[in-house]
Amino acid sequence: MLFTKRPPPTWGIDMTQGPVKVTVTGAAGQIGYALLFRIASGQLLGPDVPVRLSLLEIPQAVKAAEGTAMELDDCAFPLLSGIDISDDPNAAFDGTNVALLVGARPRTKGMERGDLLQANGGIFAPQGKAINDHAADDVRVLVVGNPANTNALIAQSNAPDVPAERFTAMTRLDHNRALSQLAAKLGVPVSAISKMTIWGNHSATQYPDLYNAEVNGKIAAEQVDEGWLRDTFIPTVAKRGAAIIEARGASSAASAANAAIDHVHDWVNGTPEGDWTSVALPSDGSYGVPEGLISSFPAVSRGGRWEIVQGLPVNAFSRERIDASVAELGEERDAVRQLGLI
Numbered sequence: 001m002l003f004t005k006r007p008p009p010t011w012g013i014d015m016t017q018g019p020v021k022v023t024v025t026g027a028a029g030q031i032g033y034a035l036l037f038r039i040a041s042g043q044l045l046g047p048d049v050p051v052r053l054s055l056l057e058i059p060q061a062v063k064a065a066e067g068t069a070m071e072l073d074d075c076a077f078p079l080l081s082g083i084d085i086s087d088d089p090n091a092a093f094d095g096t097n098v099a100l101l102v103g104a105r106p107r108t109k110g111m112e113r114g115d116l117l118q119a120n121g122g123i124f125a126p127q128g129k130a131i132n133d134h135a136a137d138d139v140r141v142l143v144v145g146n147p148a149n150t151n152a153l154i155a156q157s158n159a160p161d162v163p164a165e166r167f168t169a170m171t172r173l174d175h176n177r178a179l180s181q182l183a184a185k186l187g188v189p190v191s192a193i194s195k196m197t198i199w200g201n202h203s204a205t206q207y208p209d210l211y212n213a214e215v216n217g218k219i220a221a222e223q224v225d226e227g228w229l230r231d232t233f234i235p236t237v238a239k240r241g242a243a244i245i246e247a248r249g250a251s252s253a254a255s256a257a258n259a260a261i262d263h264v265h266d267w268v269n270g271t272p273e274g275d276w277t278s279v280a281l282p283s284d285g286s287y288g289v290p291e292g293l294i295s296s297f298p299a300v301s302r303g304g305r306w307e308i309v310q311g312l313p314v315n316a317f318s319r320e321r322i323d324a325s326v327a328e329l330g331e332e333r334d335a336v337r338q339l340g341l342i
């Protein structure tokens with residue numbers, strides 16, 4: 001992560017009202033365990049920003065969340081002003097400034113895509129409503145739980161009083177994976193790479209774009225052979241989640257938590273000058289992505305708001321890849337619409 005030329009921290013978050021309240025759902029899960037300690041130590045918002053943690057879990061996992069809270073206490077983090085634990089979304093999101101929606105229903109054997117979307121609708125629709133009714137006016141939401149883009153769409157659609165732009169889904173892990181794969185290929189540090197973009201869905205259809213990325217200021221696609229770009233780089237990045245599951249026997253956790261930290265840190269503190277990152281956010285129609293779909297774009301954060309980077313060249317190969325991933329998002333949206341979730 002690049003930490004150059006940072007503007008003053010926590011744009012747009014009102015800290016006059018006391019500590020920033022951060023709600024983490026699925027707090028007793030594996031990402032939750034990798035995330036909470038980093039938030040409490042100041043890595044999410046900044047080293048001078050006090051936080052109050054709110055942990056949301058299902059009733060069966062509240063005890064485990066209490067155990068994690070005991071460990072958080074035992075770290076004696078100076079910035080941690082308190083921890084609340086609940087199985088009630090209305091209580092957990094009360095006054096929340098930052099909501100990290102991690103808890104989700106994983107796909108289990110025999111489950112069809114529609115079943116998964118319906119099960120997650122049962123989680124993200126009420127959570128969206130609870131955010132709408134109880135969160136702070138400046139709330140910012142990051143959805144990590146899969147299918148992340150469409151879960152974010154469900155939550156956002158159920159929060160009509162919250163500006164849509166405050167709902168985002170995480171493609172920062174894909175972005176970081178793309179940086180790392182390219183750096184290894186070229187034998188350069190990740191800090192030599194800028195302007196990486198993940199387009200579309202956080203799924204195997206995502207498109208990591210090397211035609212706009214730069215390595216030491218020069219276009220990345222011109223520094224690798226086309227066969228590697230198309231047949232190795234893209235599938236390696238897009239299927240990395242499955243490869244981690246295959247190797248670990250569990251999905252990525254520490255790297256997912258790290259990406260969530262990067263995403264929110266950049267949102268509230270700004271992205272570095274001369275670079276951008278990847279964020280799934282409600283489309284304004286840019287790059288031909290239908291308005292309202294929560295799709296990944298190149299984005300900078302200024303003044304606490306994500307702005308889609310405009311005017312990038314999109315060649316025929318990129319167009320086809322972006323369109324395919326966006327089409328998948330459209331299908332997911334249609335499915336949850338049919339289920340009455342949005």
Ligand SMILES: NC(=O)c1ccc[n+]([C@@H]2O[C@H](COP(=O)([O-])OP(=O)(O)OC[C@H]3O[C@@H](n4cnc5c(N)ncnc54)[C@H](O)[C@@H]3O)[C@@H](O)[C@H]2O)c1
Nearest residue numbers: 026028029030031056057058061103104144145146173256
């Ligand atoms: N966007 C990404 O890049 C990315 C990367 C990795 C994982 N993920 C996804 O993140 C999610 C969490 O992963 P994990 O490894 O921590 O899973 P996990 O199974 O270890 O933990 C999930 C937790 O969520 C809780 N939960 C379930 N329903 C809930 C609800 N309604 N309210 C509150 N909590 C609830 C469960 O009790 C569990 O403790 C999964 O959907 C996973 O696929 C996304």
Ligand SMILES: O=C(O)C[C@H](O)C(=O)O
Nearest residue numbers: 146240241242244251252
């Ligand atoms: O949980 C998964 O299916 C994979 C996860 O989204 C990841 O990208 O690591």
